[in-house]
Amino acid sequence: xxxxxxxxxxxxxxxxxxxxxxxxxxxxxxxxxxxxxxxxxxxxxxxxxxxxxxxxxxxxxxxxxxxxxxxxxxxxxxxxxxxxxxxxxxxxxxxxxxxxxxxxxxxxxxxxxxxxxxxxxxxxxxxxxxxxxxxxxxxxxx
Amino acid sequence: xxxxxxxxxxxxxxxxxxxxxxxxxxxxxxxxxxxxxxxxxxxxxxxxxxxxxxxxxxxxxxxxxxxxxxxxxxxxxxxxxxxxxxxxxxxxxxxxxxxxxxxxxxxxxxxxxxxxxxxxxxxxxxxxxxxxxxxxxxxxxxxxxxxxxxxxxxxxxxxxxxxxxxxxxxxxxxxxxxxxxxxxxxxxxxxxxxxxxxxxxxxxxxxxxxxxxxxxxxxxxxxxxxxxxxxxxxxxxxxxxxxxxxxxxxxxxxxxxxxxxxxxxxxxxxxxxxxxxxxxxxxxxxxxxxxxxxxxxxxxxxxxxxxxxxxxxxxxxxxxxxxxxxxxxxxxxxxxxxxxxxxxxxxxxxxxxxxxxxxxxxxxxxxxxxxxxxxxxxxxxxxxxxxxxxxxxxxxxxxxxxxxxxxxxxxxxxxxxxxxxxxxxxxxxxxxxxxxxxxxxxxxxxxxxxxxxxxxxxxxxxxxxxxxxxxxxxxxxxxxxxxxxxxxxxxxxxxxxxxxxxxxxxxxxxxxxx
Ligand SMILES: Cc1cc2nc3c(=O)[nH]c(=O)nc-3n(C[C@H](O)[C@H](O)[C@H](O)COP(=O)(O)OP(=O)(O)OC[C@H]3O[C@@H](n4cnc5c(N)ncnc54)[C@H](O)[C@@H]3O)c2cc1C
Ligand code: SF4
Numbered sequence: 203x204x205x206x207x208x209x210x211x212x213x214x215x216x217x218x219x220x221x222x223x224x225x226x227x228x229x230x231x232x233x234x235x236x237x238x239x240x241x242x243x244x245x246x247x248x249x250x251x252x253x254x255x256x257x258x259x260x261x262x263x264x265x266x267x268x269x270x271x272x273x274x275x276x277x278x279x280x281x282x283x284x285x286x287x288x289x290x291x292x293x294x295x296x297x298x299x300x301x302x303x304x305x306x307x308x309x310x311x312x313x314x315x316x317x318x319x320x321x322x323x324x325x326x327x328x329x330x331x332x333x334x335x336x337x338x339x340x341x342x343x344x
Numbered sequence: 345x346x347x348x349x350x351x352x353x354x355x356x357x358x359x360x361x362x363x364x365x366x367x368x369x370x371x372x373x374x375x376x377x378x379x380x381x382x383x384x385x386x387x388x389x390x391x392x393x394x395x396x397x398x399x400x401x402x403x404x405x406x407x408x409x410x411x412x413x414x415x416x417x418x419x420x421x422x423x424x425x426x427x428x429x430x431x432x433x434x435x436x437x438x439x440x441x442x443x444x445x446x447x448x449x450x451x452x453x454x455x456x457x458x459x460x461x462x463x464x465x466x467x468x469x470x471x472x473x474x475x476x477x478x479x480x481x482x483x484x485x486x487x488x489x490x491x492x493x494x495x496x497x498x499x500x501x502x503x504x505x506x507x508x509x510x511x512x513x514x515x516x517x518x519x520x521x522x523x524x525x526x527x528x529x530x531x532x533x534x535x536x537x538x539x540x541x542x543x544x545x546x547x548x549x550x551x552x553x554x555x556x557x558x559x560x561x562x563x564x565x566x567x568x569x570x571x572x573x574x575x576x577x578x579x580x581x582x583x584x585x586x587x588x589x590x591x592x593x594x595x596x597x598x599x600x601x602x603x604x605x606x607x608x609x610x611x612x613x614x615x616x617x618x619x620x621x622x623x624x625x626x627x628x629x630x631x632x633x634x635x636x637x638x639x640x641x642x643x644x645x646x647x648x649x650x651x652x653x654x655x656x657x658x659x660x661x662x663x664x665x666x667x668x669x670x671x672x673x674x675x676x677x678x679x680x681x682x683x684x685x686x687x688x689x690x691x692x693x694x695x696x697x698x699x700x701x702x703x704x705x706x707x708x709x710x711x712x713x714x715x716x717x718x719x720x721x722x723x724x725x726x727x728x729x730x731x732x733x734x735x736x737x738x739x740x741x742x743x744x745x746x747x748x749x750x751x752x753x754x755x756x757x758x759x760x761x762x763x764x765x766x767x768x769x770x771x772x773x774x775x776x777x778x779x780x781x782x783x784x785x786x787x788x789x790x791x792x793x794x795x796x797x798x799x800x801x802x803x804x805x806x807x808x809x810x811x812x813x814x815x816x817x818x819x820x821x822x823x824x825x826x827x828x829x830x831x832x833x834x835x836x837x838x839x840x841x842x843x844x845x846x847x848x849x850x851x852x853x854x855x856x857x858x
Binding site for chain 1: 410411412413415416421422424430431432588646648673674675676678679680682683684685686688689690692693695696718719721760782783785
């Protein structure tokens with residue numbers, strides 16, 4: 203990833219976002235492409251370019267939390283964990299009994315998954331075309 | 345050059361220098377409340393200026409965006425304005441010429457008679473009885489073309505819910521919407537790509553402009569200068585739409601100010617300007633908390649085809665529980681419904697067989713507030729009362745029963761710990777132990793009440809016609825004056841009150857506009 207393509211993340215944050223995106227949407231399973239096939243971390247970077255300074259700081263803080271907290275329990279950075287370990291680790295956020303942790307994770311999931319599932323290649327893969335611009339699918343053709 | 349076809353609607357592109365205006369009336373905000381005010385007052389011959397922070401968008405501009413990109417363009421804070429309490433509740437707000445009506449679902453309900461009668465009794469509000477309001481409802485509905493949704497464009501998501509409700513004998517029907525030639529593309533909350541939804545930027549705003557009102561898009565009001573009991577000046581910024589940076593200043597010295605920035609931004613702005621016009625300002629926030637219930641079917645649903653909020657079930661409306669259709673495309677639905685990893689991908693590939701319906705409760709007991717916070721943003725709090733939680737659980741249980749009666753294989757409640765109900769027998773689990781507010785994933789779409797009407801100054805912020813009790817030339821006309829939760833979607837209430845209040849101002853202009 204050439205750094206100049208990134209709008210708001212630096213290379214380090216991009217790498218963390220990429221590792222998170224891959225765990226949220228891994229390749230294979232019910233349909234083939236995963237986050238890295240469409241570079242969901244780059245789409246995420248482009249999507250969040252209009253967050254306010256405080257909101258962006260909050261996103262940065264979440265990314266760093268996810269990157270560094272495994273050091274305490276797994277003695278590894280998030281980006282150094284295997285895909286399986288990363289999925290399991292993030293499931294801990296998704297299913298946490300602490301509601302604020304769940305909410306923070308939903309926010310991140312939204313910002314990563316929205317651009318991913320809007321990508322035409324992914325909509326092809328899941329057989330849904332919900333965002334076709336001027337003439338989206340409809341019941342009565344105009 | 346002003347926006348094409350509309351001579352006096354200016355966007356940041358038309359503005360090349362600082363602006364000074366001295367109109368009769370300045371209106372801050374061009375949504376449901378502000379647009380109607382602008383039309384009626386300019387139609388009555390008053391010189392009107394409208395300041396709107398958001399941009400001017402019509403189908404030609406936003407139909408080329410993907411739905412999720414609308415959050416960036418037509419919503420405030422990417423649609424993630426939050427109310428904080430035991431759980432954060434997402435409270436999306438529109439930011440555009442036309443306000444939240446540009447991105448709302450288009451559902452139209454008149455204010456229930458019982459609510460209007462209650463306002464008279466509890467707050468002493470005059471001339472807002474069901475009979476008084478009738479002509480305003482009629483005129484508003486005519487202007488924005490309120491019609492029942494044609495069942496042909498309801499889509500299968502609405503139809504399966506109807507099937508279940510009918511099987512259980514629960515009262516339900518088609519909603520009324522403000523639309524012309526809707527073709528059921530399912531994108532109402534991202535901006536209607538064909539202008540079928542009659543948001544106020546397509547009717548009241550152009551009519552106001554025709555009457556001579558000057559509407560400034562990308563114009564944010566920042567400061568309100570008040571001396572004694574009189575508003576003297578509003579100053580603000582013309583914003584570059586791409587960056588939100590200030591490019592010019594705007595100063596308006598009106599004879600009368602109307603705040604129509606919505607139930608969140610009106611109290612926020614007044615607080616930020618240290619205008620503590622009442623101890624009730626910013627309090628009494630009602631939001632109609634809502635949750636979704638989703639269900640998996642064997643049959644093809646394709647819920648993103650059809651009017652997303654086309655039908656309702658009002659069997660429990662008397663208990664303050666309304667069920668209304670909701671459906672969003674997969675890119676929005678999957679992140680909130682789905683799991684991460686391979687399970688999430690499985691759900692994505694089954695999205696075509698997923699149905700969803702919304703549960704909304706009338707929040708008479710919960711309590712919220714708005715005040716100025718950090719980062720030039722409002723700080724919103726909201727705490728859900730245990731009684732309203734009970735209503736929410738009941739609403740979820742009923743929606744689950746309806747889905748099972750319609751043939752669902754399983755139901756997802758979005759309540760932590762009760763996510764998947766596999767059989768109708770599982771529904772009773774929802775009542776077995778106390779569910780706390782923190783278990784819900786909640787959203788809300790109808791902020792109301794933060795500058796409520798009433799005839800007792802200590803108990804309300806504005807009088808029965810929206811005039812601020814303690815300022816001689818300031819009115820409020822938006823969701824914030826609606827004194828209580830309505831139990832139904834509020835745009836018709838807000839527009840009709842605004843029309844009534846605007847007529848009151850026009851009739852009393854010699855006293856109010858000096
Ligand atoms: C997703 C969604 C779906 C909804 N669906 C429905 C529905 O189906 N039916 C229904 O009845 N209601 C619905 N609503 C609610 C309804 O649209 C709102 O209640 C209504 O539009 C509120 O009107 P208002 O005048 O109070 O504020 P708004 O319509 O929000 O208008 C306020 C305007 O003020 C502007 N503003 C704020 N601060 C400033 C400032 N400092 N300077 C200049 N401008 C400023 C804002 O940008 C905004 O455009 C929905 C809401 C949402 C979010
Ligand atoms: S369903 Fe589509 S055409 Fe109909 S009002 Fe909504 S966005 Fe417009």
